[in-house]
Amino acid sequence: MRWLAMILAATLSLSAWALDLQQAKQQGLIGEQVNGLVGAVQGNAQVSAIVNDINRKRLDSYRDIAKKTGTSLSVVQSRAGQLNIERTPAGQYVQLADGRWQRK
Known part of the structure; x- marks a missing residue:
């Protein structure tokens, strides 16, 4: 469970460039992957x-x-992928296990 908290903290600490990422995600250019x-x-x-x-x-x-x-x-990537996909807002893209992109 400790490493799960570390993944969450690491993902949240990525906000230094989150503005560019968020804009690209909102525009449907970038999506979260399972990895x-x-x-x-x-x-x-x-x-x-x-x-x-x-x-x-x-x-x-x-x-x-x-x-x-x-x-x-x-394992760390898989857990992070699950967390990132769960937290992706509706309307943004996530990649399915088969590689297809889907709007959430």
Whole structure:
């Protein structure tokens, strides 16, 4: 349970660039994935840059959490993905297990 709190804290601490992420999510350009990362629903170079930046920072946080808790990176990513998808507001995109994007 402790590492779950760490995932939540790490995800919330990503607000340093949340404005760009939130705008892109509200515009339907970026969505949350089951692996705890974001993906481009539709995009261009700017969207790809945001996705790459967010995912690099998330992976750094997830690796740190995995190391501190003795949990595998894949488990941390899976839990973060579940939390992020649950917290995604209606109208924004989430990726289904089969890879399709769906508006929540």
